[in-house]
Amino acid sequence: MNAQNPTGASGEVGEVGGPLAGIRVLDLSRLQPGAFCTRLLADLGAEVLRVEQPGSGDLLRTIPGAHAAYNHGKRSITLDLRHAAAPGVLRRLAAEADVLVESARPGTMDRAGIGYAQLAAEYPGLVWCSLTGFGQDSPYADRPAHDLSFLGYSGVLSLLAGDGVPATPDLVLAVPLGAMVAVIGILAALRERDRTGHGRLVDTSILDAASWLLSEHVARVHAGEPAGWGPSAGRRAYRCADGRLLTLAAAEPRPWRALCAALDLPDLVDRLYAPAAEQEAMTERLAALFASRPMDEWVTLLAQAAVGPVSTVPDLLHDPHVLARGNLLKLDDGNTVLRGPVRLTGADGDTSASSAAASAVAPGFGADTEAVLTRAGFTQSEIATLRREKVL
Secondary structure (H helix, E strand, O other): OEOOEOOOOOOOOOOOOOOOOOOEEEEOOOHHHHHHHHHHHHHOOOEEEEEEOOOOOOHHHHOOOHHHHHHOOOEEEEOOOOOOOHHHHHHHHHOOOOEEEEOOOOOHHHHOOOOHHHHHHHOOOOEEEEEEOOOOOOOOOOOOOOHHHHHHHHOHHHHHHOOOOOOOOOOOOHHHHHHHHHHHHHHHHHHHHHHHOOOOEEEEEHHHHHHHOOHHHHHHHHOOOOOOOOOOOOEEEEEOOOOOEEEEEOOOHHHHHHHHHHOOOHHHOOOOOOOHHHHHHHHHHHHHHHOOOOHHHHHHHOHHHOEEEOOOHHHHOOOHHHHHOOOEEEOOOOOEEEOOOOOOOOOOOOOHHHHOOOOOOOOOOOOOHHHHHHHOOOOHHHHHHHHHOOOO
16 A cells, blocks of 8 residues: 555556555665665565656666666656755655655755655655665765775675785675665565554665674674684685686585595594684695586585585576576566565465566666656646656
8 A cells, every 4th residue: 555545556557466566666766775675675566666867867777787687667757856846746756655765865855855754744654765875873974985885884895805805896795785674674664554554764774784794793802702703614615627616615514524524534524613724724635625626526526515606697597596496587678687586475386476577677767757747646737847847
């Protein structure tokens, strides 16, 4: 149901199946954080309306693959939020929304007269998600930052680096984690609204989400122990004879014993948790062994020792797990993306809830502007005026 329509009846625009069918999401965010968040909501059946800047649109459209991957199945309208007439338009759109997602710096929306307090006063059932780098009340709130920044601030990058200079990840890590935390907050707020009729401000910080990964290590340091797990011969990557890498994750006694048995290393069976200096010597022995055979042979031989490949992205297109799980999704326009990770199955085996509108293409820039505004009650004359005044 939407904030002003407690019966849950929805209009003709963008109606889809799934557990969030009838939930309308107004997405004012930019780039990956909000796109990841609303992608998950769309996967579960929500109608997502992406609001883009007239003329330029969201920068995701300029990144190869990004628009198709994150925005398929959504809708797109144009609205210049900096225009004096924009608050009036946004209020009318918010009247039909259940959830609003934005990624503006704290205070930006308030100064425009369309912040959480202003809209919640008019629409108390609205769930507002602010998905920002540092949250609403951080002393860092005005600092520019991107995914690598959050990995650095959080301490995650220091643990990835060990004693050396960390490699720069060639993908975002903290951002999708923040997006998932935002989705959890949104779903919790919607559940509460079912009981109380009132929404919430979901204040999500990407840095907080990344830092949460270090919960165990913060507790260790507070207790006087060092952060991190230290070097381990049983938990690292090794290069094989064909030049490919494999992961060894024999970090517990059972897979470690299986490894030692398969490689005929009885003297190492009880040395899984040996001191750091001994771990280095064991690593050298294992590296020499792994360098003697191709990666695929080791994966087959050491199936019980938690060994696996270091796959490349092209490998995923043919991976048996990916294919068996149906993780590759071909859109109606021919693009191939990864299906969302949530799988929902009913007692009768029905899995349709997890694939609502799954194959719909990413929207054309502003393609749904007129239809959405018409649904919100704008007349053709009003829409023409908004276009003429460059509000849209």
